[in-house]
Amino acid sequence: MKVSETTVKLLADSGNLPDEVLCALLGTNEYDAELFSAADRVRREVYGDEVYIRGLIEFTNYCKNNCYYCGIRRDNKSAVRYRLDKEEILDCCREGYRLGFRTFVLQGGEDPFFSDMRICEIVSAIREEFPDCAITLSIGEKTKESYLAFFNAGANRYLLRHETAEAGHYSRLHPKDMSLEKRKRCLFDLKEIGYQVGSGFMVGSPGQTIENLLADLRFLQELQPDMIGIGPYITHAQTPFAKCESGSLELTLRMVSVLRLMFPYALIPSTTALGTIHPKGRELGLKAGANVVMPNLSPVRVRKLYELYENKICTGEEAAQCRGCLERRVESAGYHIVTAVGNVKKPHSADKI
Numbered sequence: 001m002k003v004s005e006t007t008v009k010l011l012a013d014s015g016n017l018p019d020e021v022l023c024a025l026l027g028t029n030e031y032d033a034e035l036f037s038a039a040d041r042v043r044r045e046v047y048g049d050e051v052y053i054r055g056l057i058e059f060t061n062y063c064k065n066n067c068y069y070c071g072i073r074r075d076n077k078s079a080v081r082y083r084l085d086k087e088e089i090l091d092c093c094r095e096g097y098r099l100g101f102r103t104f105v106l107q108g109g110e111d112p113f114f115s116d117m118r119i120c121e122i123v124s125a126i127r128e129e130f131p132d133c134a135i136t137l138s139i140g141e142k143t144k145e146s147y148l149a150f151f152n153a154g155a156n157r158y159l160l161r162h163e164t165a166e167a168g169h170y171s172r173l174h175p176k177d178m179s180l181e182k183r184k185r186c187l188f189d190l191k192e193i194g195y196q197v198g199s200g201f202m203v204g205s206p207g208q209t210i211e212n213l214l215a216d217l218r219f220l221q222e223l224q225p226d227m228i229g230i231g232p233y234i235t236h237a238q239t240p241f242a243k244c245e246s247g248s249l250e251l252t253l254r255m256v257s258v259l260r261l262m263f264p265y266a267l268i269p270s271t272t273a274l275g276t277i278h279p280k281g282r283e284l285g286l287k288a289g290a291n292v293v294m295p296n297l298s299p300v301r302v303r304k305l306y307e308l309y310e311n312k313i314c315t316g317e318e319a320a321q322c323r324g325c326l327e328r329r330v331e332s333a334g335y336h337i338v339t340a341v342g343n344v345k346k347p348h349s350a351d352k353i
């Protein structure tokens with residue numbers, strides 16, 4: 001089926017399309033410019049030219065999981081492991097605050113060393129010192145009780161990508177001890193507790209079909225997350241997927257635009273993975289509808305070690321000044337970074353969108 005201008009217009013106007021039409025839209029390289037500019041129009045209607053920044057602190061690369069795609073999986077014995085302690089994490093926040101960050105994202109592997117008590121201590125310390133900031137956790141699957149304890153300690157956002165919403169594909173990407181059902185349960189638990197929730201998936205992961213991507217969109221419609229993070233899958237040599245191809249820039253950008261049109265109010269980051277597969281990947285992501293960037297605040301000495309995939313950007317000496325670098329990149333794309341907590345905008349009943 002040929003994707004026409006009308007399809008893009010229908011998606012922009014109604015925020016939805018029937019399954020077959022969505023699949024056709026994702027399965028072609030045609031009409032990109034139209035799709036991107038429709039997404040940019042919607043993004044500007046809701047968020048203007050503002051880009052929110054999140055300071056990413058990758059505080060541990062130990063992980064008890066063994067996801068087939070991930071460079072810090074348990075069985076990668078050549079990964080050099082590290083942990084930051086509470087003081088080091090607080091130092092990252094202090095530096096971040098000085099640079100204008102009002103959201104800190106604590107991301108790590110599923111590291112049993114960081115017990116609930118340790119996480120709560122870290123979160124409370126950040127909450128006390130930075131009462132005007134949002135604290136985001138991204139530390140994987142936990143029990144509802146644990147999520148509640150973190151929330152009570154002061155965390156208010158949580159990122160947990162569902163990775164793929166089709167059970168068969170999920171089991172191609174993960175060992176048997178992980179399940180899509182559990183992943184989804186976690187996401188709904190987080191929502192019930194009152195977190196602002198972020199989910200998302202990789203584009204072009206091994207075995208992914210257009211129908212899988214459709215399932216991702218339908219699942220997100222059900223979950224209604226505040227943030228949707230996507231990026232291309234990128235191969236890592238020390239994983240069972242070493243021989244698999246990476247995802248493409250084009251399909252990732254097309255997904256970003258489709259997400260913007262389906263979720264006009266969502267926070268959509270232009271991810272590091274996008275910047276890794278193309279020198280202008282993050283700028284292109286913004287132009288395709290993304291409105292968040294997440295520069296790294298981790299100490300430069302550990303950045304290369306948090307290697308989910310190969311050739312990750314912002315890991316060398318240049319990265320000491322990610323904030324300035326990104327500011328210039330965002331401006332060059334036609335947007336500007338704001339110093340704000342950057343909450344999701346909720347639709348007003350009077351809004352047309």
Ligand code: 5AD
Nearest residue numbers: 069070161202232233234273308309
């Ligand atoms: N390529 C791209 N993204 C990856 N992630 C993990 N491994 C890879 C990879 N090889 C993503 C996952 C995870 C997020 C933190 O990073 O989607 O949720």
Ligand code: FES
Nearest residue numbers: 314319322325326
């Ligand atoms: Fe990190 Fe440019 S954004 S060095």
